[in-house]
Amino acid sequence: MQKAIIVGATSGIGKSLALLLADNGYKVGITGRRKNLLAELHTERPYSFYSLTIDATANHLEENLQVLTEQLGGLDLLIFSAGIGELNNDLNIDLELPTIDVNVKAFNKVVIWAYHYFEEQKGGQIAVISSIAGLRGGAIAPAYNASKAYQINYLEGLRQKTKQQKLAISITDARPGFVDTAMAKAEKKFWMATPEKAALQIFNAIKAKKNVIYITKRWQIIAFLLKMIPRFLYERM
Incomplete structure (x- = not known):
């Protein structure tokens, strides 16, 4: 039986991934800071979940x-699904620093821990929910x-x-566009995916050991x- 840990499993994509993994025979360690939501999720698959x-900070x-x-x-598998982000037109430092604490510092701690664990084990998988x-x-x-x-550049590194160490560690970078979760805060949203659809595409990418996947696939366009727009033009948009 495969074993996985999801950091940030209490809602959104992380929760949907937890349920999907459990339904596919995984034993799943679920984590989150909201104890009540974690307890609710645990009751849905009590024989599959270890909470x-x-x-994360x-x-x-x-x-x-x-x-x-x-x-x-x-x-066998570590998924980092924790993340925060706020619209911050006024550049309020009190909104910026928590984003760095979770998306950079906590991310770093988790993936380094997982990398060393799988390095010693001689194999494993790391998957991270980054963003387009x-x-x-x-x-x-x-x-x-x-x-x-x-996150994107760190995972590439x-x-x-x-490859340099010749290790059988698969690292998947899942880059969602808009997913119907609390993280979707932009004023104009399009191609919105459900968390369940996003989770299924990420799960399939993990099984296929893909390096990078866009969620949903049309976000590749x-x-x-984005990559093609010249800097001088992008900065005026």
Whole structure:
């Protein structure tokens, strides 16, 4: 039986992934900082879920992940689904710093812990829910876009590292566009996917050990266009 941990499983894509993994025979360690939501999710698949209340920004994150891994009896897949981001036209530093704490610092702690675990195990999978927003800067949410760019580039660096070390560690970067969750805060939204649809595409990408996937797949078109827009033009948009 495959074993997985989802960091950030209490809502949105993380919750949908947890249920999908459980329905496909995984033992799943679910984490989140909202104890009540974690308890509600646990009751849906009590024989598949092992829950642990964890604030991704708190101390002892790595120790808690180790505890949960021991409860599962091992680990094959680590999914980082935690994330925050606020619209911040006024550049309020009190909105920027929490985004960095979760999307950069906590992300870093989790993926480094997982990488070392799988390095010692000689194999495993890491999947991260980043964002198409990480492809370019964004005036309305500068810290969010920048934090997702950090994740995208960090994961690419880790994939390069696995090749250099000749390790059987698969690293999947899932880049959603708009998904119908609390994270979808832009004023104009289109091609909105349900969390369930997003989770299914991510699950299939994990099974196929894909490096990068856009959620939903049509967002590849937007990604291509974003990359093609010259900087001088993009900065005036």
